[in-house]
Amino acid sequence: MADNRADTRVSMRTPLARVKGLGASGHGVEHWWLHRMTAVSNVPLIIAFVIIVAALAASPSYQEAIGIISHPLVAIILILAVISVTNHMRLGMQIVIEDYVHDKGLKIMAVIANNFYAVIIAVACLYAILKVSLGRILV
């Protein structure tokens, strides 16, 4: 392998850092890529979500709601939607924070809070879906 740098003695970078090529940020295109990937998965999942919510709105009793959410197909779609949406919103809000919050300490706090919020929403939704639906066989 040819080393094309003008003067290898000048560089402070380790060979590993040079091979990874990620620069000062320490990460590459993952944020952008996961944002697009979850955008694609969001589209069919949100369409299904809207239909499920419309069905729920039409049957407002507790038993009917339990029956809808505990249907395996509904529960699986909702679980997938929660995973996809909470990741997508976490990535999107981080972009907004990085655009508008310039103070470094405040920015780090905001990004941490953003991650916490997304995880809390995801865990709350997933726990509730699983608690309602696990072990419930519709006869």
Next chain:
Amino acid sequence: MAEAKVAPRPLSPHLQIYRWSWTMAMSVVHRITGVALYGGIALFAIWLVALASGPSAFDAVQWFFGSPVGYLILFGYTWILMHHMLGGVRHLVWDFGHGMEAAQRINMARFTLVGSVALTLAIWVVAFIAF
């Protein structure tokens, strides 16, 4: 030692200096709707947790969503969701390198608004008729 002069850094002009265009307006709305959905998903989490908690918690939450304010929130949320979805599809089209011409950009931006309003009304009409 000479004092280092801190020259004011040049800033790019902010929103109010530009003449509003369709693409700009829909870009701003896309971000605002994204932030609104970010907060709004908590309502769905509350509804689900109430369902998992039992009938009394569920009835309290269901009463709120069934109230006029609840319906207004759900209707607004539907439009925000549809607008962000169509805006997102627009961004995906751009990511593939299509729709970059001026006329296409403006038409896609207009479609985002018209399409989201149409979809919202369709969802509510269908929901009321079908269910």
